[in-house]
Amino acid sequence: MTQQLSDITVGFIGYGAMAQAMAQGFVDAGVLEGSQMLACAGHYDKLVDTAAPLGVRPMHNATEVAAASDIVILAVKPNLIEQVVTPILHELANSIVVCVAWGWTFDRLESVLEDHTPHISIIPNTPIAVGQGVSVVEDKHNLTDYQAGLVRALLEPVSMLETVDTAHMSQAGTISSCAPAFTAMYIEALADAGVQYGLKRASAYRLAAKMVEGTGALQVSDGRLPAAMKDAVCSPGGATIRGVVALEQHGFRGDVISAVQAVEG
Template sequence: MPDRAQMSSKLLRIGFIGGGKMAQALAKGFIAAGLTKGEAIVSSCHPSDLASAKAMRELGAEAVFENVPVVSKSDVVIVAVKPQVVPVALGEVGTHAADKLFLSIAMGVTIKQLEQILPRSARVIRAMPNTPALVRSGASVFVSGAAATDRDLAVAGKLLRSVGTCEQVPESALDAVTALSGSGPAYVYVMIESLADGGVKMGLPRDLAYRLAAQTVVGAGQMVRDTRTHPGVLKDDVTSPAGSTAAALHFLERNGFRAAVIGAVEAAAARCREVSGSSS
């Protein structure tokens, strides 16, 4: 049985099965938030993934090439491997997983599937963070497994809130969440790049165009989040009669901007469902 007092203390022993970009983003965020230290983190990486092992060691964490030490040394085990790897990775840990808290961020792998792989006494929470967790501006949600306790949910919430916002949702929402906020940063990066390209086309230096585009997106997002005003109202506030914004919005509508973004989320959610079905 893990030491519950340790789990509720400031310093958490955190393990990552998988040491890729998302694991690195979370580890950096947890350290920056003061929830743990590098020396209290252990991560397993594929033997061929020396770059991830190096990145974890640069954080002060231990990087290994097998999964059992990650589980045996940790209070919370974060499953951060590709969905097709989950059955093998968790199957390797066997009895070491008993009475442990597992927080899975593997796309499309359901609570039921995780609970079937792990020992019955393991507690499972499924989460979907996104990469802005690296700068503690992530958007995360989580789903409780059958055996997860209120204390487990509090620990998961504390970890995820330390790197941004966090909400508990039903598992049926996970595919849509993954498509919107999990994949969403990629859509926004394309938007930033496109805004900057437009600025460059109209004569701005590229470095200035990127700074202005990035800050514009940050500011607009904060306006929606902090004022709780409908984005359509905020859009109308910027749009003067016969002005430049009205002309720009007409161009976006004529070229299917809204439909393209909605379609991107729909396509990503469909892919999540395919992965979940193939993982069954």
């Protein structure tokens, strides 16, 4: 844990899958102790159970969380943001507000917060739970350098930070935070094929998942073109190029693009 964060309290308003993934990542990476985090949610009894494994302190309402937190992470569903924020505007004005709700960019959130409330909008993804996340960060915010440094210190150990202009937050978020679902389907399909040919299910999952992890790491390491990575595996007349041709014939690339277009509407 950095000295910068040692005395910081982070509060989650909403403690669903994304908030829990963030909390897990913070604890496992040593960014925060569980006791440095507070959370509230719609169902207190369920919250007590989900907060217990990490030592996150359950609170009864958003007012308690906002009043006691240096950094407040708004993690409720997008359609609930305004009704959750409105009663606690004064408390939020004294905190750094990090909004992870889809579609709530700086200008939109600015319209419902009190003037001069420090806030920034990000779109994290669930691999943040294992320190391998991506956080898309809107380039427009009103944080001081010190406040922005706190947010970076919180997120950088558990995710790559990719700063994007407001107009492209949705598209970047689709690629980074929706695509884990698409990728999980790809892993499952590869594993199904392996099982068809006699591999044990657990082994097939490990092989497919680690392949995806390693391929991504290889591309990120030096920025090489994915096409070049594909070509490097495809020997003339070999097995891999036959598989590539089959994917092309069945519209693999187009299906992936269509999935992103469907999210974007």
